[in-house]
Amino acid sequence: MRFTILIAAMLLTIISSAQKLEYNIQFHGIGDNREFSKSGYGDSKTILGERTSFELGTTVDENHQLRIGLSHLFEFGSNMDFHQPKLTAYYHFSDKNTEFYFGAFPRMNLLNFPLAFLTDTLQYYRPNVEGMYGKYTWDWGQQTGFVDWTGRQTANVREAFLAGSNGRINFNSFFFENYMVIYHLASRAILNPDIHVEDNAAFSFLLGADLKKLIPIKQAYIKVGTLGSLYKERKVMEDYIKAWSFTGELYAESKKFALKSTWSIGDGHRITMGDRFYDANTYVRTDLIWKFIDSDHVQGKFNISIHITEKEVEQSQQLSLIYRFGN
Numbered sequence: 001m002r003f004t005i006l007i008a009a010m011l012l013t014i015i016s017s018a019q020k021l022e023y024n025i026q027f028h029g030i031g032d033n034r035e036f037s038k039s040g041y042g043d044s045k046t047i048l049g050e051r052t053s054f055e056l057g058t059t060v061d062e063n064h065q066l067r068i069g070l071s072h073l074f075e076f077g078s079n080m081d082f083h084q085p086k087l088t089a090y091y092h093f094s095d096k097n098t099e100f101y102f103g104a105f106p107r108m109n110l111l112n113f114p115l116a117f118l119t120d121t122l123q124y125y126r127p128n129v130e131g132m133y134g135k136y137t138w139d140w141g142q143q144t145g146f147v148d149w150t151g152r153q154t155a156n157v158r159e160a161f162l163a164g165s166n167g168r169i170n171f172n173s174f175f176f177e178n179y180m181v182i183y184h185l186a187s188r189a190i191l192n193p194d195i196h197v198e199d200n201a202a203f204s205f206l207l208g209a210d211l212k213k214l215i216p217i218k219q220a221y222i223k224v225g226t227l228g229s230l231y232k233e234r235k236v237m238e239d240y241i242k243a244w245s246f247t248g249e250l251y252a253e254s255k256k257f258a259l260k261s262t263w264s265i266g267d268g269h270r271i272t273m274g275d276r277f278y279d280a281n282t283y284v285r286t287d288l289i290w291k292f293i294d295s296d297h298v299q300g301k302f303n304i305s306i307h308i309t310e311k312e313v314e315q316s317q318q319l320s321l322i323y324r325f326g327n
Contacts, residue, residue, distance in 0.1 A: 024326035031319030039312040049075035065092040099135040115275040143167035159186040202229040224248035229269040243267035258289040280309040
């Protein structure tokens with residue numbers, strides 16, 4: 001009740017003081033069926049539900065925005081209060097070259113990292129980044145950075161944060177990409193000798209080529225490089241567990257259909273926020289994607305994913321239906 005009253009008071013403050021009231025509403029339908037019972041690298045489960053989000057706010061001097069709202073996930077078959085609503089409240093600045101967010105803001109279309117670094121279920125269960133994000137753009141590329149505070153220390157909760165950066169440099173039809181994440185999991189407020197601080201990092205460097213000039217379709221590229229990771233549990237391990245693999249991605253998209261293939265061959269990785277399939281020494285994932293709706297306000301996508309490891313060949317299917325409207 002206190003939380004609802006607080007949100008209502010903040011919304012009334014924005015409405016009464018805003019020169020121009022702005023709003024955004026998003027419906028995200030989620031269908032995700034995972035048949036991962038054999039390899040042991042992922043949980044076999046079905047995620048079916050919808051997330052509804054809304055934001056109210058205003059823009060001052062064209063560059064400064066303030067937004068506040070709620071985001072709620074309802075998984076079909078559960079009670080409405082199975083998941084608590086997530087507060088969205090943030091400041092946003094943007095100009096020709098710079099973009100900056102501070103607060104609790106949506107991660108969708110903002111943090112574009114490979115699944116090895118940030119698994120796709122974060123979009124379902126942790127839709128907001130709680131911290132800050134910055135981006136700087138040049139004529140020949142861009143670089144971003146973020147900090148996401150994932151655990152506020154209490155007697156029962158361990159302090160934790162996730163930080164990362166990614167960027168791209170373009171040169172004619174070629175490009176260079178870099179990715180890095182750092183995850184730090186500290187202790188609870190009440191120390192437990194059986195709980196140890198964990199440090200985890202992952203990074204990737206990729207060279208790529210735009211293939212649109214060779215293949216007359218909407219989008220096509222290939223990129224290859226290296227993926228590295230470090231993991232250490234303090235007072236338990238003397239040194240970091242280090243892993244390296246050869247990684248890459250091939251992508252081709254026409255008007256309605258797309259093919260995406262990614263791979264990691266070498267050492268298995270331990271990346272806390274990443275997809276568990278990258279624990280495998282050999283992992284190849286191929287997605288067949290059908291974009292059955294692609295309009296200004298509605299995007300619908302269905303894909304079949306084939307997962308190949310040294311243990312098994314498994315498959316999953318994902319459905320995403322996004323409807324946005326606002327001013």
